[in-house]
Amino acid sequence: MSKAMLEIFYDAAEKVNSAAINAWKAQGKKIVGNTCSYVPAEIFHAAGILPVRLRGIETDNMAVGDTYFGPYICSFPKCILQLAGEGRFAFLDGAVITPGCDAMRRLDECWRKAGEDIPGIVPPFFYYFDVPHKTAPHGLDWFKEEIRRLIQAVEQHFHLSITHEALRASIRQYNQGRRLLKQLEDLRATPEAGITGADAFAVAVAGTVLPREEYNSRLAELLQVLEQNLPAVADGKKRLLTMGSISDDMDLIRLIEGHPKALVVAENLCFGVRYEGPELEENGDPVAAMAQGYLGKSTCPRMYGKYQERLDILKQTIARAKVEGVILQNIRFCDLHGSENSLFQRDLEAMGIPCLKIEREYGPLTEKGRIKMRLDAFLRQL
Amino acid sequence: MTLTAGCDVGSLTAKAVIMRDGRIIGAQVVKSRAKPEISAKEAMAGALTAARVALEDVAACVGTGYGREKIPFVKEVVSEIACHAKGAKWLVSSARTVIDIGGQDCKAMRIDEHGEVIKFITNDKCASGTGRFLDVMARVLGISVDELGRLSAGAKQPVTLASTCTVWAQADVIKYLNSGIAVADIGAGINIAMANRVAILANSVKAEHDVCMTGGVAKNNGVVQTLAQLLGRRITVPRKADPQLAGAIGAAIIAGQL
Secondary structure (H helix, E strand, O other), X not given: OXXXXXXXXXXXXXXXXXXXXXXXXXXXXXXXXEOOOOOOHHHHHHOOXXXXXXXXXXXXXXXXXXXXXXXXXXXXXXXXXXXXXXXXXXXXXXXXXXXXOHHHHHHHHHHHHHHHHOOOOOOXXXXXXXXXXXXXXXXXXXXXXXXXXXXXXXXXXXXXXXXXXXXXXXXXXXXXXXXXXXXXXXXXXXXXXXXXXXXXXXXXHHOOOOOHHHHHHHHHHHHHHHOOOOOOXXXXXXXXXXXXXXXXXXXXXXXXXXXXXXXXXXXXXXXXXXXXXXXXXXXXXHHHHHHXXXXXXXXXXXXXXXXHHHHHHHHHHHHHOOOOEEEEEEEOOOHHHXXXXXXXXXXXXXXXXXXXXXXXXXXXXXXXXXXXXXXXXXXXXX | OOEEEEEEEOOOEEEEEEEEOXXXXXXXXXXXXXXXXXXXXXXXXXXXXXXXXXHHHOOEEEEEOOOHHXXXXXOEEOOHHHHHHHHHHHHOOOOOEEEEEOOOOEEEEEEOOOOOEEEEEEOOOOOOOOHHHHHHHHHHHOOOHXXXXXXXXXXXXXXXXXXXXXXXXXXXXXXXXXXXXXXXXXXXXXXHHHHHHHHHHHHHOXXXXXXXXXXXXXXXHHHHHHHHHHHOOOEEOOOXXXXXXXXXXXXXXXXXXX
8 A cells, every 4th residue: 555645644634734624724715623423514515614523633731621621521522622722723714512422512611611711712603513312203303403503503604505405415425435435444344455454544534624525536546446456464463343432543553553463454433434424315305314314323322222233233343344352442531432332341252252441541642551561462362 | 491581571670580391490570770671681680690591591581561672682572461360370370360460550360271361451540559559658658568568467447548549648648647647557548448449450350269469569468368358259379489570470481382
């Protein structure tokens, strides 16, 4: 795999001010950040705005984040607030905050409060987008209403019109990316795959930042190369799956694959295939299609009554990718994944699938030594 | 007569063991220096001298511990979890659960009849429950770690350390000292606090008979006895060799299997 071909993905995955973001802004166009997989990117795409997932990469201290959040809470929203407080999100014309979990919901309050003390850090369009916890009909109706309100708010703030036709075109564009990413996932699952877990993960994370048209064409090119029978990277390595709390941490995957016998062949994270979700209905009412796709088919642990479905998806992925060990990681204080990881460990180990549970901080991977010790022992166990 | 060696460079001490046909013929424990390669060389030099052999005579050496990647003379490096399991099995052949408390971490493992790890867990919250916790507390009390271990026997009313954080617990200990509470009661409270933290890990791996304790803290009878009470199981402390050597012993055994 040529480095040049992957460069754009790594740049987008590992830099807050990526080349793609800078190029977009240089054209005088708008960018709106979002914090969770429930915000339909198609709304912004249809409005000619670049939707980007807000992440906490490149943080090197927590002075702002800790001040407003306090110490005993997930470090992911704290890292986002830290970057906001340092003015690193100056490229944002807007931000949409969702209650993916309670810590993420608090980002809305903490960011606003920090904005009172540090002028200019709250983007001009700052919107709280509510998301129900149930996919029952009344939950979907509520979510449709939230989507309509968000569309209206974007139209009013940015003085533009988002037509249903434009939304349908955006859904088609995003669906294409979803299909391509799924192809990459299927390809990675084979023992003959010529792409490492780190490279594939960089591609997945980059999808949350790059302009969609560019992403789709680059990903299609990459898939063409991968289909030309590149040398397999598996080479007798143990096939691992990573899952759990939010993680866009390339260093974690590098650390795992730094072991000569480890290869990450799949993920179940809110980056990648799960983040992108299933394809949306391209015809009919686009609002209903987005509600159904983003909420109705969501398999995120914040949703009530979805554990069995998530476990089934996990089992299918494990079987498809011939996974030999599962790494369950969660960010400290993560209630959703912290508790769910224990259930997964119980159920997977009962099926004879070895699991390693790791609790860590989001942000710079400072716990390398301790994590590596456990990884080494786990790989030996396999 | 194959000679193998194991070198375990931890955060507080570095250990080296030389084995001949499954028996220890030389061992050394030294305080860790800032550079792991220096600690490793010092420990190995001591072990070689004790065994009256030269490094060239050793067929294979395995490195382990936090400084394992920097040890210059090893054939392979292996996670300390695997080494401690093997070492504990050699020290106590009936062991099925191993609790190892090192300088900066604490591990609980369930192992099979070959000393292979079935399930393990390490502390990942903070320093309490590690050897460093006892180190800090002994220093506050102005006694050695060994003396701290013996204090539990003479305690009448052990104090309660409410906090699991090393720094806050230290503040509690200073408060108790200043209010004139007997050192034995404070020391026993420290050992109980330590055992409480370790019991959480041991319960997490579902400890099974026989439970064996390794690492320097295995020499602290106060912690061992309290932990045995908390787990409701007898804890075997190795007598065959210094329990602190378990990681290095395991490394030397693995070296023999390379």
